[in-house]
Amino acid sequence: MKLIDHYMYLRGDIHRIEKEMEQAVSKAHPVLQEATLQLLQAGGKRIRPVFTLLSAKFGNYDTQALKHIGVALEFVHMASLVHDDVIDNSDLRRGKLTVKAKWDNRVAMYTGDYMFGKAIARVANFEEVGIHETMAWVMHEMAVGEIEQIRLQYEWEQNIRTYLRRIRRKTAVLIAGSCKMGAQVAGVSPQVQKGLYQFGYYVGLAFQITDDILDFTSSEEALGKPAGGDLLQGNITLPVIYAMEKDSALKTELLQTFAESLPSREKMAHLLEQIKESGGVEYARAINNRYLNKAYQTLETLPDIPARRSLFEIANYIGERDH
Amino acid sequence: MKLIDHYMYLRGDIHRIEKEMEQAVSKAHPVLQEATLQLLQAGGKRIRPVFTLLSAKFGNYDTQALKHIGVALEFVHMASLVHDDVIDNSDLRRGKLTVKAKWDNRVAMYTGDYMFGKAIARVANFEEVGIHETMAWVMHEMAVGEIEQIRLQYEWEQNIRTYLRRIRRKTAVLIAGSCKMGAQVAGVSPQVQKGLYQFGYYVGLAFQITDDILDFTSSEEALGKPAGGDLLQGNITLPVIYAMEKDSALKTELLQTFAESLPSREKMAHLLEQIKESGGVEYARAINNRYLNKAYQTLETLPDIPARRSLFEIANYIGERDH
Numbered sequence: 001m002k003l004i005d006h007y008m009y010l011r012g013d014i015h016r017i018e019k020e021m022e023q024a025v026s027k028a029h030p031v032l033q034e035a036t037l038q039l040l041q042a043g044g045k046r047i048r049p050v051f052t053l054l055s056a057k058f059g060n061y062d063t064q065a066l067k068h069i070g071v072a073l074e075f076v077h078m079a080s081l082v083h084d085d086v087i088d089n090s091d092l093r094r095g096k097l098t099v100k101a102k103w104d105n106r107v108a109m110y111t112g113d114y115m116f117g118k119a120i121a122r123v124a125n126f127e128e129v130g131i132h133e134t135m136a137w138v139m140h141e142m143a144v145g146e147i148e149q150i151r152l153q154y155e156w157e158q159n160i161r162t163y164l165r166r167i168r169r170k171t172a173v174l175i176a177g178s179c180k181m182g183a184q185v186a187g188v189s190p191q192v193q194k195g196l197y198q199f200g201y202y203v204g205l206a207f208q209i210t211d212d213i214l215d216f217t218s219s220e221e222a223l224g225k226p227a228g229g230d231l232l233q234g235n236i237t238l239p240v241i242y243a244m245e246k247d248s249a250l251k252t253e254l255l256q257t258f259a260e261s262l263p264s265r266e267k268m269a270h271l272l273e274q275i276k277e278s279g280g281v282e283y284a285r286a287i288n289n290r291y292l293n294k295a296y297q298t299l300e301t302l303p304d305i306p307a308r309r310s311l312f313e314i315a316n317y318i319g320e321r322d323h
Numbered sequence: 324m325k326l327i328d329h330y331m332y333l334r335g336d337i338h339r340i341e342k343e344m345e346q347a348v349s350k351a352h353p354v355l356q357e358a359t360l361q362l363l364q365a366g367g368k369r370i371r372p373v374f375t376l377l378s379a380k381f382g383n384y385d386t387q388a389l390k391h392i393g394v395a396l397e398f399v400h401m402a403s404l405v406h407d408d409v410i411d412n413s414d415l416r417r418g419k420l421t422v423k424a425k426w427d428n429r430v431a432m433y434t435g436d437y438m439f440g441k442a443i444a445r446v447a448n449f450e451e452v453g454i455h456e457t458m459a460w461v462m463h464e465m466a467v468g469e470i471e472q473i474r475l476q477y478e479w480e481q482n483i484r485t486y487l488r489r490i491r492r493k494t495a496v497l498i499a500g501s502c503k504m505g506a507q508v509a510g511v512s513p514q515v516q517k518g519l520y521q522f523g524y525y526v527g528l529a530f531q532i533t534d535d536i537l538d539f540t541s542s543e544e545a546l547g548k549p550a551g552g553d554l555l556q557g558n559i560t561l562p563v564i565y566a567m568e569k570d571s572a573l574k575t576e577l578l579q580t581f582a583e584s585l586p587s588r589e590k591m592a593h594l595l596e597q598i599k600e601s602g603g604v605e606y607a608r609a610i611n612n613r614y615l616n617k618a619y620q621t622l623e624t625l626p627d628i629p630a631r632r633s634l635f636e637i638a639n640y641i642g643e644r645d646h
Contacts, residue, residue: 029470083436087429106410109432110470113406116436117463120443124455132447132455140440147352147433 010053013063017049017070024071024118035099035111039078042094047207048073050314051175052182055196057307059186065126069181072122072135077174079115080142082108087150088233131184138177145169154234156255158241160287164205167212172204195302202295203315209288210319212237216272216281228272232262238287239280246278292319333376336386340372340393347394347441358422358434362401365417370530371396373637374498375505378519380630382509388449392504395445395458400497402438403465405431410473411556454507461500468492477557479578481564483610487528490535495527518625525618526638532611533642535560539595539604551595555585561610562603569601615642 018040025036049070056066082099084090086108091101100108116139123135148166152158179200183193215230216239230237244251254271257263263271275281295315302308341363348359372393379389405422407413409431414424423431439462446458471489475481502523506516538553539562553560567574577594580586586594598604618638625631 029467029474031474032467032470083432086432105428105432106473107470109406109409109428109435110466110473112432112436113439114463114466114470116439117459117466120455121459121463124452124459126455127450127452129447129450132443132449136440136444136447140437140444143433143437143440144352144355147355147430147437150429150433151352151354 010050013053013066013070014046014049016063016067017046017074020067020071021074024075028114031103031107032111032114035082036078036115038096039081039093042096044094046074047314047318048077048175048178051178051200051203051311052185054307054311054314055179055182055188055200056186057305058183058192058196058303059188061186065185066182068122068125069131069185072119073174073178073181075115075119075122076135076139076142079112079119080146080170080174082112082115083146084149087146087153088235090229090233126185128184131181134177134180134184138174141169141173145173149235152236154236154258156236156244156251156258158236159245160238160241163236163238163241167205167208168201171208171211172201175204175207176200192302195298199295199298199302199311199315202291202298203318206288206291206295206315207318209238209284209291213239213281213284213288216276228268231271231275232268234258238284239275239278241280242283243275243278243280246280247274250274250278288319292316333373336376336389336393337369337372339386339390340369340397343390343394344397347398351437354426354430355434355437358405359401359438361419362404362416365419367417369397370637370641371400371498371501374501374523374526374634375508377630377633377637378502378505378511378523379509380628381506381515381519381626382511384509388508389505391445391448392454392508395442396497396501396504398438398442398445399458399462399465402435402442403469403493403497405435405438406469407472410469410476411552411558413552413556449508451507454504457500457503457507461497464492464496468496472558475559477559477581479559479567479574479581481559482568483561483564486559486561486564490528490531491524494531494534495524498527498530499523515625518621522618522621522625522634522638525614525621526641529611529614529618529638530641532561532607532614536562536604536607536611539599551591554594554598555591557581561607562598562601564603565606566598566601566603569603570597573597573601611642615639 021040022037025033028036052069052073053061053066056062081093085093085098085100086105089100090098092098098108099111120135123131126132145166145168148162149170152162152166176197177200179196180193183196188196212230215227215237218227231240240254244254250271253274257267257271292315296312299308299312299315344363345360348356351359375392375396376384376389379385404416408416408421408423409428412423413421415421421431422434443458446455449455468489468491471485472493475485475489499520500523502519503516506519511519535553538550538560541550554563563577567577573594576597580590580594615638619635622631622635622638
């Protein structure tokens with residue numbers, strides 16, 4: 001079930017954002033157009049614009065202005081996906097060939113650059129310095145997060161602290177920024193803006209932790225890419241970090257396995273099984289719940305309007321989704 | 324002789340921009356820091372901030388505000404250099420190993436992203452929508468220009484029109500934008516803003532055409548990279564386009580040579596010689612002069628202040644430089 005089905009009253013605005021994105025690339029080079037449309041049509045939860053719209057409900061909801069922000073945020077998100085696939089050397093995303101697989105890394109680099117350009121062009125419509133600051137902060141943190149991601153790829157000496165710092169930059173800041181920009185456009189009070197940012201931040205952490213858990217528990221069919229792909233790509237996530245801390249023999253096995261070459265399908269299945277047996281997934285779920293609870297607590301401090309209930313339900317959905 | 328030596332009265336502000344850039348990355352990841360410092364210390368003509376500062380002389384010159392714009396433009400420029408090296412597969416720039424050669428393409432991708440982020444963060448300081456629009460326009464056009472660059476790499480069926488469109492996006496728009504943003508920050512009248520943009524645009528075209536000529540006429544020592552590198556990298560520039568149009572046997576030879584594999588050093592020397600003999604360099608010089616003259620004519624329409632004379636001399640220098 002798609003997230004927007006829960007929130008019929010946003011459907012019109014989300015649809016307008018999607019149409020606007022299609023139109024924004026309609027005169028672009030065929031490669032850019034195809035890459036954008038493929039990412040758009042693959043669906044996706046559109047949680048960033050959904051959070052923007054809901055956050056704006058705490059102030060003056062201006063559809064036209066919010067559309068620009070929604071388009072900008074989805075373009076930033078898409079750009080980061082396209083660039084991420086280069087880092088992770090991913091050939092599939094949501095069951096489709098990635099830009100870097102279909103063309104090459106250089107095309108993926110520029111497709112991402114182009115999308116960043118489109119995003120910035122949208123934000124250029126606004127006078128408020130605060131909106132530009134949020135956008136700049138988000139893009140800056142994402143870029144730093146992605147550098148960290150490269151540096152920590154296949155780096156087995158990680159702990160929960162380095163993991164959280166990485167996903168904070170890679171995921172949480174964009175979702176927090178989506179909430180904040182919606183609030184900024186709507187002229188929401190600084191205090192409520194801050195609350196919405198905090199909420200988005202905690203939900204963003206939970207969102208990424210859930211994603212990382214699903215890579216262990218979900219099927220290839222549901223993910224649109226092979227399960228265990230994170231580990232194979234050297235993306236050491238929370239379940240693995242926990243498993244290595246608890247079971248030093250497993251850590252040694254992981255190091256030795258990856259030191260030689262990429263593990264076979266059978267070897268991977270064995271490793272994934274051991275990580276699950278260590279309780280790594282349960283541990284990650286506990287951390288996930290901790291952040292979800294912080295998100296709920298933050299919501300409690302915000303004005304009690306219907307949008308607050310929606311934010312609560314989305315947070316809940318995000319923490320419990322199975323795909 | 325460095326360009327800033329001609330303009331002692333800008334030296335202080337350019338120096339402040341350079342220091343500010345060093346400081347901006349002083350807490351960044353070592354790779355980012357090293358990449359930025361290397362590009363900074365390699366010198367460069369800083370023509371973008373120089374144009375920004377000179378353009379601001381037509382209005383209210385505010386050092387502090389201009390510094391942000393200068394830093395932003397140099398970061399955008401550096402980011403595009405780092406990404407360009409990925410496209411061109413370049414190992415050397417100004418005699419130093421490029422980011423993609425020293426680390427890899429993925430690091431270069433993210434180093435560029437980070438620099439774009441830094442640039443946007445600087446521009447976020449401004450309220451004027453026009454400044455954001457110019458910045459967005461520049462980044463957008465550069466991204467599209469770079470996609471065109473990939474598409475036209477080793478594409479021998481080009482003409483002067485496709486060449487000009489490519490360098491317009493790749494180089495001219497950033498230089499035009501540098502002039503315009505200086506003018507915008509200084510609150511210069513829209514008419515003069517437009518004139519400065521036009522001036523920068525023509526100078527930008529001349530700057531790139533000169534660069535492309537130098538790749539044929541300059542020495543490896545002066546360029547900091549092998550001469551003829553553009554052709555080797557499949558970057559088909561004006562002298563080659565002219566030579567192919569005039570001498571169909573040469574065109575056939577080029578196509579056949581590159582269809583097999585990359586040419587040997589001897590073969591390259593032979594090809595470069597033939598391109599020069601065809602008059603391709605003289606032709607490019609004529610086109611270059613046409614744009615320089617348009618730049619001069621545009622300057623004539625602007626208020627007659629000392630900065631106008633400086634702009635004239637820089638344009639002149641750019642069109643006649645030998646490195």
